[in-house]
Amino acid sequence: MPKVVKFGGSSLASAAQFQKAGEIIRSEKSRKYVIPSAPGKRNSRDTKITDMLYLCYDKAEKGLDYSEEWKFITSRYQEIIDGLSLTLSLEKEFEQIREQFEQKAGRQYAASRGEYLNGLIMAAYLEFEFVDAADVIFFDKDGRLNTEKTNSMLQQRLENTGCAVIPGFYGSDPDGNVTTFSRGGSDITGSLVAKAVHADLYENWTDVSGFLVADPRIVKDPAVIETITYRELRELSYMGATVLHEDAIFPVRKEGIPINIRNTNRPEDPGTLIVEDTCRHPRFTITGIAGKKGFASVTIDKAMMNTEVGFCRKVLQVFEENNVCIEHMPSGIDTMTVFVHQDEFESKEQKVLAGIHRAVSPDFIELESDLALIAVVGRGMRQTRGTSGRIFAALSHANVNVKMIDQGSSELNIIIGVRCHDFEQAITAIYDIFVNTQL
Ligand SMILES: Nc1ncnc2c1ncn2[C@@H]1O[C@H](COP(=O)(O)OP(=O)(O)O)[C@@H](O)[C@H]1O
Numbered sequence: 415m416p417k418v419v420k421f422g423g424s425s426l427a428s429a430a431q432f433q434k435a436g437e438i439i440r441s442e443k444s445r446k447y448v449i450p451s452a453p454g455k456r457n458s459r460d461t462k463i464t465d466m467l468y469l470c471y472d473k474a475e476k477g478l479d480y481s482e483e484w485k486f487i488t489s490r491y492q493e494i495i496d497g498l499s500l501t502l503s504l505e506k507e508f509e510q511i512r513e514q515f516e517q518k519a520g521r522q523y524a525a526s527r528g529e530y531l532n533g534l535i536m537a538a539y540l541e542f543e544f545v546d547a548a549d550v551i552f553f554d555k556d557g558r559l560n561t562e563k564t565n566s567m568l569q570q571r572l573e574n575t576g577c578a579v580i581p582g583f584y585g586s587d588p589d590g591n592v593t594t595f596s597r598g599g600s601d602i603t604g605s606l607v608a609k610a611v612h613a614d615l616y617e618n619w620t621d622v623s624g625f626l627v628a629d630p631r632i633v634k635d636p637a638v639i640e641t642i643t644y645r646e647l648r649e650l651s652y653m654g655a656t657v658l659h660e661d662a663i664f665p666v667r668k669e670g671i672p673i674n675i676r677n678t679n680r681p682e683d684p685g686t687l688i689v690e691d692t693c694r695h696p697r698f699t700i701t702g703i704a705g706k707k708g709f710a711s712v713t714i715d716k717a718m719m720n721t722e723v724g725f726c727r728k729v730l731q732v733f734e735e736n737n738v739c740i741e742h743m744p745s746g747i748d749t750m751t752v753f754v755h756q757d758e759f760e761s762k763e764q765k766v767l768a769g770i771h772r773a774v775s776p777d778f779i780e781l782e783s784d785l786a787l788i789a790v791v792g793r794g795m796r797q798t799r800g801t802s803g804r805i806f807a808a809l810s811h812a813n814v815n816v817k818m819i820d821q822g823s824s825e826l827n828i829i830i831g832v833r834c835h836d837f838e839q840a841i842t843a844i845y846d847i848f849v850n851t852q853l
């Protein structure tokens with residue numbers, strides 16, 4: 415049974431990184447389908463090719479000179495080609511892309527070229543067949559993935575293909591225009607290919623040794639999660655653990671294909687296995703912590719609101735009418751609070767407030783901005799008493815004021831609202847109490 419291997423941008427940022435990926439692929443015959451991202455950052459001050467392509471296109475569209483940025487892009491690809499001693503030339507492709515820029519082919523077309531060019535290099539380097547993602551991944555006219563067409567075209571195209579490179583991140587719409595997934599979308603391409611070829615494993619190679627209990631940019635050297643279920647992962651990805659695009663879960667989950675997150679720089683590490691279900695006990699009470707900043711809350715206060723039939727519905731209808739998504743909704747006897755994305759809410763704020771006044775005549779409404787939400791996730795929490803108590807103790811010890819707590823009925827997660835400026839400290843405190851005190 416074949417394996418699908420996706421390499422993220424950091425794993426393909428230079429010729430040396432390509433060589434590491436090449437060794438990994440060649441070390442197992444079953445690694446037959448390769449999904450490359452565009453070259454990522456070589457160090458923390460570097461720029462991702464995708465970002466540079468967006469920038470070039472924006473300049474081209476305004477008729478501004480983008481020759482310097484373009485040079486940065488072409489020389490990065492040339493460095494990789496030279497470093498791998500390939501005879502490949504991308505001159506024709508570079509010229510074609512610039513022509514398309516002049517003809518205003520669109521930002522999505524521009525961004526997709528990062529993966530397209532890297533795919534050509536990868537195919538030449540591995541001597542695998544190149545399959546253009548525009549011929550096998552399909553979107554509808556509204557930019558949504560057409561899953562059925564994609565699956566059948568991928569199956570048809572890959573059925574009689576030995577080994578292939580399929581660039582990540584893009585496909586085409588019904589008019590043949592190149593369309594991309596949202597950022598980080600090469601993970602979805604990998605997942606779609608894994609489903610189509612009935613892979614027995616989808617390996618996602620990145621620059622960390624698996625899914626970590628907390629974001630390594632916040633907690634130093636966090637522990638690696640050995641096994642995580644799709645449900646736990648979904649909660650963590652949604653809340654900002656960005657190692658895997660949240661939409662990459664659905665195609666493989668339906669087929670029961672596990673995902674293995676691995677480190678290109680440390681291939682000897684087993685990484686994290688993402689599975690439908692597992693009997694294995696998690697190492698710690700919690701599986702992971704993730705969070706996002708940028709929320710605002712609207713607290714509606716009205717005495718005896720709990721006796722007023724339809725109160726919540728009327729409030730929620732105001733948000734719906736103004737097209738505002740609701741993130742969380744904890745409530746008390748005389749209050750209900752609605753958490754929303756601050757950037758989406760700001761422009762509609764006064765309309766929503768006026769709507770709520772009209773709909774339910776509250777005693778008062780309170781707004782709070784610059785909030786963050788943190789999800790503490792774990793299948794082990796259900797069996798363990800005192801989990802929320804430990805979280806509160808840790809946060810109070812760290813001097814963090816808790817604005818909201820919401821426990822999902824599945825007991826798989828606890829969501830905590832804090833002020834943005836307490837975000838990092840809150841995550842570190844929760845990590846310490848569950849991981850460091852247990853080691
Ligand atoms: N819980 C987590 N576990 C692992 N990595 C995380 C986590 N949360 C955030 N990250 C970040 O995700 C990065 C990997 O994702 P990404 O940058 O998309 O990789 P790639 O370029 O390989 O696709 C890591 O370098 C890390 O900084």
Ligand SMILES: N[C@@H](CC(=O)OP(=O)(O)O)C(=O)O
Nearest residue numbers: 422423451464597598599600
């Ligand atoms: N190159 C695209 C798609 C992608 O998935 O990249 P990465 O695998 O490096 O996250 C982006 O930067 O969004």
